[in-house]
Amino acid sequence: MNDNIPPVEIEQLDNAPPVLPGYLGITPPPGKPLERFTRTWIDRPEELLKAVNILKQAPVVAVDAEFTQIRTHVQGDNQSPSHRLALLQLAVEHHCYIVDTLRLNDLSPLAAVLANPAIIVLLHGAGADLRVMSERGLDVAHYYDLEAASRSIFGQQESSLAAMLRRAFNVRLDKSLQRTDWTRRPLPPAMVAYAARDAEMTLALYSWLEQHYLWALKIHEHTNQVKLEPVADCRRALSVLIQLMYRSRLLRLIADLSLVQLAPDVEPLLQAPSSDERAASARTLGRLGVQESQPLLQALLQDPVYDVRKSAQTALRYLARKETRSPSPPSKLVDGVRSWTIGEANNAEDGNDWKARLRSIMGDS
Missing domain, CATH: 3.30.420.10 (Ribonuclease H-like superfamily/Ribonuclease H)
Known part of the structure; x- marks a missing residue:
């Protein structure tokens, strides 16, 4: 502390002018009148x-x-x-x-x-x-x-x-x-x-x-960095993966993570040459709950391939429901057609599990 600086006396503070309220700096000129909406x-x-x-x-x-x-109301009368x-x-x-x-x-x-x-x-x-x-x-x-x-x-x-x-x-x-x-x-x-x-x-x-x-x-x-990271990484993976099997696994991951931001990236796949990819993208949009995709899914009901029509029908049924079902593992139907169940990702999974799954998909490809 510098001993040459005189201490401030209480009397000086009491006699000081009051602090002025409000903003005292320079303000830019007002903007143009607001447009009508x-x-x-x-x-x-x-x-x-x-x-x-x-x-x-x-x-x-x-x-x-x-x-x-x-x-x-909670416990007691609180x-x-x-x-x-x-x-x-x-x-x-x-x-x-x-x-x-x-x-x-x-x-x-x-x-x-x-x-x-x-x-x-x-x-x-x-x-x-x-x-x-x-x-x-x-x-x-x-x-x-x-x-x-x-x-x-x-x-x-x-x-x-x-x-x-x-x-x-x-x-x-x-x-x-x-x-x-x-x-x-x-x-x-x-x-x-x-x-x-x-x-x-x-x-x-x-x-x-x-x-x-x-x-x-x-x-x-x-x-929201937590949500933006899987969005960016999965979008990048979708753009570089070529093999259909790995793209299908990636679409399942997108649905499990509820990455509705990727719906615009998935919708074009409804017109893919491969029936497997058309069906997988329909399932993904259904699980994501993308209501805007209903017209595109409706069109798939006329697809020449049964698996695609079935996937589109299931997705549309899901979009029409007001409540979601609890998730359950896939099963085999009697006629050999694989069924799938719509639901949220397992909450018990580790928060970084998606990274391991994505690395596995990219590594295997």
Whole structure:
């Protein structure tokens, strides 16, 4: 310690001017006025599939969730708070989809968007939204947390979506319905518009942050490395393997790992010259639960080869079911045709078992 520096007296601190609130730095000029969005309410499976076909073509998708806190009874009289996902809003350029997650039991088609590492998902305050989506089977592979990025630039008190929109666009965001009951149906038009606006504004804010504060976005970029690694490695293996036997083993591995991100890589194999590969790819898409593949699987019901038609039929039956069966090992039918059972991978397997299986496939080939 330098003895030449005089100590700070308590009186000096008491007489010091108060710390000024808010952000005192220079802010870039406000952005352009927000463009209008076309809003679409989604409460039917076929509507969800159409929306996914558009959403998965976008490089960036803004997502916001509306949910209601509920109480669940546990031991004794204690209650544990939980959340029920009521709406999911997804915005891309010029369009916003409001998904009724109470009406739709199966949200798995959205995995083609949210679990695709090539698509950046934008969230403002990611924690709660990620949790409620995960409870419905939706995991996000690649996302930016705009609230965290805003906090790194302007501080915690200036990082809310409302505060950031005032700063970026001179827009005041109405948050009066934030704590309303989102489970009520039908939702009044004002509540639908309110829900859509958060996703639309998040998309607009991203453009402003990307233009002026790209560094902040990058330090709050998140990728699910655990899931991305098998996706990348299995995609690479699928592109280099030639022998049909090993490709079939690889397709089984893709299904066991539930790598729905690889569905676009598997779908072209439904038209492969080999009937074995057509059948194997149909089984894989069925096990992955890829609802968008239904038209392609329907076409395989007219395939000249019985094994292909049978595999397509079984896959379609699985996609039509609301509940999955417990896995069981393959068996032989009386007529000698091998059957297969749809189910999740064995949870008791080691987390790195897929690596050993992939090495075995590549090594044997």
